Amino acid sequence: MSDVLISASGLTRYYESGELKVAALDGVDLLIERGAYVVLAGRSGSGKTTLLNMLGGLDRPDSGSLVIAGQNLLTMSSAGRARFRLCHLGFVFQAYNLIRVLSARENVAYVLQLQGVKKKQRFQLADQWLARVGLQGFENRRPDQMSGGQQQRVAVARALATEPDLVLADEPTANLDSHTGESLMDLMRKLNEERCTTFVIASHDPAVIASARTLITMQDGKIAPVETL
Amino acid sequence: MSFVPSGLPMDNLSIYLKLGWRNLCLHPLRTILTAAALGIGIAALTFLSAMDDGWMQQIKTNFALTMTGHIQIHAEGFEDSRKLAQRITDPQAVMKAISNISGIQTMTRRVRVSGLASSAGANAGAFIYGVEPEAEQRLSRLATFISKGVWLPAGDQRAAVLGDGLADRLGIGIGDKLVLMASVPGGDIASEVFRVRGLIHSGVMDVDDMSVIVPLTTAQQWLGIGQAVTDIVIRADSFERVTPLAGNLKTALVGQGMEVLRWFDIDPMAQQWADFADAYTWVVLLIVIIVVLAEVLNTMLMSMHERVREFGLMSALGVTPAQVFSMVVWETVILVLIGGFSGFMIGGGLSLWYGEYGIDLSQFAIAFSFMYMDPVIHPLLQADSVLRILGAALFGAIIAGLIPAWKASRLEPASALREL
Ligand SMILES: Nc1ncnc2c1ncn2[C@@H]1O[C@H](COP(=O)(O)OP(=O)(O)OP(=O)(O)O)[C@@H](O)[C@H]1O
Ligand SMILES: [Mg+2]
Numbered sequence: 001m002s003d004v005l006i007s008a009s010g011l012t013r014y015y016e017s018g019e020l021k022v023a024a025l026d027g028v029d030l031l032i033e034r035g036a037y038v039v040l041a042g043r044s045g046s047g048k049t050t051l052l053n054m055l056g057g058l059d060r061p062d063s064g065s066l067v068i069a070g071q072n073l074l075t076m077s078s079a080g081r082a083r084f085r086l087c088h089l090g091f092v093f094q095a096y097n098l099i100r101v102l103s104a105r106e107n108v109a110y111v112l113q114l115q116g117v118k119k120k121q122r123f124q125l126a127d128q129w130l131a132r133v134g135l136q137g138f139e140n141r142r143p144d145q146m147s148g149g150q151q152q153r154v155a156v157a158r159a160l161a162t163e164p165d166l167v168l169a170d171e172p173t174a175n176l177d178s179h180t181g182e183s184l185m186d187l188m189r190k191l192n193e194e195r196c197t198t199f200v201i202a203s204h205d206p207a208v209i210a211s212a213r214t215l216i217t218m219q220d221g222k223i224a225p226v227e228t229l
Numbered sequence: 230m231s232f233v234p235s236g237l238p239m240d241n242l243s244i245y246l247k248l249g250w251r252n253l254c255l256h257p258l259r260t261i262l263t264a265a266a267l268g269i270g271i272a273a274l275t276f277l278s279a280m281d282d283g284w285m286q287q288i289k290t291n292f293a294l295t296m297t298g299h300i301q302i303h304a305e306g307f308e309d310s311r312k313l314a315q316r317i318t319d320p321q322a323v324m325k326a327i328s329n330i331s332g333i334q335t336m337t338r339r340v341r342v343s344g345l346a347s348s349a350g351a352n353a354g355a356f357i358y359g360v361e362p363e364a365e366q367r368l369s370r371l372a373t374f375i376s377k378g379v380w381l382p383a384g385d386q387r388a389a390v391l392g393d394g395l396a397d398r399l400g401i402g403i404g405d406k407l408v409l410m411a412s413v414p415g416g417d418i419a420s421e422v423f424r425v426r427g428l429i430h431s432g433v434m435d436v437d438d439m440s441v442i443v444p445l446t447t448a449q450q451w452l453g454i455g456q457a458v459t460d461i462v463i464r465a466d467s468f469e470r471v472t473p474l475a476g477n478l479k480t481a482l483v484g485q486g487m488e489v490l491r492w493f494d495i496d497p498m499a500q501q502w503a504d505f506a507d508a509y510t511w512v513v514l515l516i517v518i519i520v521v522l523a524e525v526l527n528t529m530l531m532s533m534h535e536r537v538r539e540f541g542l543m544s545a546l547g548v549t550p551a552q553v554f555s556m557v558v559w560e561t562v563i564l565v566l567i568g569g570f571s572g573f574m575i576g577g578g579l580s581l582w583y584g585e586y587g588i589d590l591s592q593f594a595i596a597f598s599f600m601y602m603d604p605v606i607h608p609l610l611q612a613d614s615v616l617r618i619l620g621a622a623l624f625g626a627i628i629a630g631l632i633p634a635w636k637a638s639r640l641e642p643a644s645a646l647r648e649l
Contacts, residue, residue, distance in 0.1 A: 059643035086547025101251035
């Protein structure tokens with residue numbers, strides 16, 4: 001497959017901290033194909049989160065262009081971007097991924113409900129996905145009744161339950177011990193292979209970087225040359 | 230590929246309610262305190278308003294029925310002229326014409342003139358009423374104010390009942406002679422002799438210091454007006470029916486040269502008190518609503534600030550700003566409904582209970598009867614007052630919800646996600 005999913009060029013984002021104007025992203029060009037498994041590496045402060053937020057339509061660049069799944073994210077309203085995220089994207093953050101008043105099943109079912117899936121079907125799908133990430137029997141647990149790794153798995157289940165084009169994960173293993181982190185990466189890698197879902201994962205965890213099929217390294221808001229492993 | 234999001238189906242309401250309820254349950258103490266503040270406010274408002282309504286109702290009823298009656302029919306122009314020239318010459322016919330109209334509890338005839346009352350030693354101006362002794366007792370409260378002696382005895386054509394203040398000024402008591410003088414149609418002055426049978430004390434100055442009440446038939450003869458009367462006085466079935474009844478009477482009597490007046494057309498004082506009390510209730514309502522609103526607003530802002538990251542997360546999941554907005558508004562509405570409903574139940578329950586058994590304030594105010602008040606108040610739950618309170622509470626809640634909701638919906642997802 002050489003179908004382009006993400007095409008970005010000249011993405012630039014400035015942050016002003018006091019008098020200082022920092023370019024968190026400094027002219028990033030990016031082309032990611034459907035089905036890719038990309039890891040964004042780079043030191044702390046290199047702009048990984050900023051780029052990921054850009055790709056997720058959570059933040060707007062000061063200049064540049066960004067087209068995902070054939071849609072121009074930069075001309076959309078914030079409601080339009082929210083709907084785009086609902087239909088096309090899944091997110092896994094470093095921590096506190098879940099709505100804390102909802103159970104594991106309800107967290108997964110919530111996004112399905114936003115998509116208009118009927119109650120019975122969304123609970124079925126939620127349970128299936130929880131089982132697939134190894135959380136059978138945890139459906140009724142609230143986030144504060146689960147370990148960090150389990151919560152991250154629920155987040156992965158939720159990100160994939162809507163069958164998105166693209167899953168964006170920001171430091172998904174940072175709060176996990178290395179063993180739990182590795183099994184989470186195995187899971188994501190497996191889902192990428194089985195379902196051809198595109199993953200872009202920002203991390204400086206060596207285990208994550210090791211799992212990359214495409215590694216992009218960031219430095220001072222810029223991308224170092226792409227190397228395919 | 231993905232499903233098409235179907236706008237905001239009814240199904241989504243359940244998630245708003247679920248999220249709202251559970252978020253409120255996350256901080257049970259805060260929620261209970263806020264709801265309790267709200268509940269106490271609403272309970273107090275409901276009860277005070279019911280008390281006020283009951284009280285005002287009582288004052289208006291007492292006021293209307295002390296003398297005036299609910300509705301009076303006169304010959305056209307009598308209310309302004311107060312002259313016997315404007316009289317109802319055939320009251321029987323008028324009463325027959327309206328006898329089929331529903332809502333009339335009872336009616337009676339009166340002759341009303343102003344004149345001079347004289348005793349052996351003194352004179353005083355007086356309002357003289359010729360009344361039907363029997364029927365009058367069913368209509369007005371006059372007979373209940375007898376403080377000495379008796380009400381006009383049946384068959385005693387020379388009997389007079391007068392206000393105790395007037396009796397003092399004339400220096401007379403029960404059994405004494407009283408001469409009444411008034412000008413009759415045509416311009417002559419006629420006088421008639423009566424004997425005092427009873428004194429009344431109503432607490433109303435006009436009645437106690439000015440009124441003389443005599444039998445209708447004697448008054449008609451004395452004044453030389455045959456069967457004519459000046460007023461046909463009507464008591465309605467209920468206080469609420471006065472205005473519609475007056476409308477029906479007007480329609481029935483159209484073209485007959487009559488005027489139909491409601492008690493507050495004749496003397497607007499009590500109605501003005503009531504309107505004033507009503508305005509005052511609005512002010513109290515406004516203050517309570519502002520306090521409640523501030524309380525709810527504070528709680529919701531606090532709760533929102535704790536959840537900035539969660540709103541960012543929801544936004545990332547694809548929740549639109551409008552949906553975030555609704556969610557916070559719904560949460561506020563739930564909070565207010567819990568507090569408001571329990572408060573309303575408490576306030577309404579107390580109102581119903583005391584409406585039945587009354588609140589006895591006699592030990593606090595002896596001067597009450599002076600203001601047409603009874604010492605026992607019966608709170609009255611009136612639909613419009615209740616709706617006003619609930620409406621204002623809900624309105625306040627929504628206003629209090631709009632601010633945090635607006636803030637939550639305007640959060641930048643990227644920066645919201647960096648919180649915590
Ligand atoms: N809201 C903000 N206000 C000011 N500066 C910001 C803001 N967000 C990011 N930056 C700056 O932008 C640069 C890139 O930040 P970013 O969070 O993208 O880095 P990162 O690669 O994700 O780092 P980390 O590995 O620590 O998560 C940093 O210099 C950071 O200080
Ligand atoms: Mg980061």
